[in-house]
Amino acid sequence: MTKHVNLNLLRSLKVLLEECHVSQAAARLNLTQSAVSRHLSQLRELFADPLLIRDGNLLVPTPKALQLQQQLATWFVALDNMMTEEVFEPSLWHGEFVLSSSDYVAQYILPELVNVFAEQSPHLTLNYQLWHPHLIDQLNPSGIHLASSMSLARPEGVSSLPIGEDRCVCLMSLHHPLAKQTTLCVDDLLAYAHIKIHAGGDKDSFVEQELSKLGLARRITLNVPFFSAAAQALCKQPLLLVTPEHIARHLAVEHELTYKPLPIPTPLDKYWLVWHEKYDKDPSHIWVRNLVRQVMTDVKASVGYDLKS
Incomplete structure (x- = not known):
């Protein structure tokens, strides 16, 4: 499961779990609905879990999905912080x-x-x-x-x-x-x-x-x-x-x-x-x-x- 994980897939999963709706997730991700649906299929195979189960017009997260959601939230905050260019302040530099x-x-x-x-x-x-x-x-x-x-x-x-x-x-x-x-x-x-x-x-x-x-x-x-x-x-x-x-x-x-x-x-x-x-x-x-x-x-x-x- 850990080999060759596409970062875009994980970001799609994060948004899907927040929206529980493919079209709304697609709009946030600036992707087509079919592309997000393909991502969801790949994610289900990757984690060997359905992740989101249809219930009427909504998708309901599985227990595995809820566990991943907590981990993804922490992980993406750390990733965003890492990718943000730090502004150097000489007066605060302890070096x-x-x-x-x-x-x-x-x-x-x-x-x-x-x-x-x-x-x-x-x-x-x-x-x-x-x-x-x-x-x-x-x-x-x-x-x-x-x-x-x-x-x-x-x-x-x-x-x-x-x-x-x-x-x-x-x-x-x-x-x-x-x-x-x-x-x-x-x-x-x-x-x-x-x-x-x-x-x-x-x-x-x-x-x-x-x-x-x-x-x-x-x-x-x-x-x-x-x-x-x-x-x-x-x-x-x-x-x-x-x-x-x-x-x-x-x-x-x-x-x-x-x-x-x-x-x-x-x-x-x-x-x-x-x-x-x-x-x-x-x-x-x-x-x-x-x-x-x-x-x-x-x-x-x-x-x-x-x-x-």
Whole structure:
């Protein structure tokens, strides 16, 4: 009896038991009287019971039919509730959200996100993880709901939302020997040691690629995952850091730093919010990723930089 049950048959049965009249049931179901009669015949075979017995102009339900009527009433209410699209209300959301990014986002954007979440979704628990490029293939097992990353092209195998683009520059102390120059040459890049940021995405591997075409290589003396550590090192030592311009501009606001255009071909870096495709239609996820995108845009604008998103 439970195999291949047609949902339309059960809905017809529900209405038939409420009306106890084939033509009236047909009108409610927007079906022909003959179609409802066929449904009733199929239902009698399905449940091995006459279900409705004719008594004059009315149909009288059998005990089996009355039992089914109670079950169908509860079942269809649950089904209708399940099929009704739930309206997401951030202020009532008791959930947990895992956000991953470079420490730049954690330092300059996360505080603004926390403020907005506290105001609009006060019951949300936000967990932050430092982003590494290899996690792009592990979004589901890592438990990361949303990540901010950068790559030259749209990431493959995940869902994504573009959040802007810019080019890298060379960041240095205001007191660096190169700080007073308007432009840099390749020899300038090679004359001083460099810092490399190894978290958040591929920011500067193009430098090695372009220099290798000339048979040259720069010297890396400090590898760190944090921009704050890199900025402090730049202030104390005559080092160089190749970094996206919007980050350089933000760091220069808070530290005695300046930046110059690079003397080598510089690709256009693109920034993305990425997530596992299972969250594509999730209302809470849609709300968070749109909010994160807006806050990122606002923070960039606060230091006078447009990511050209």
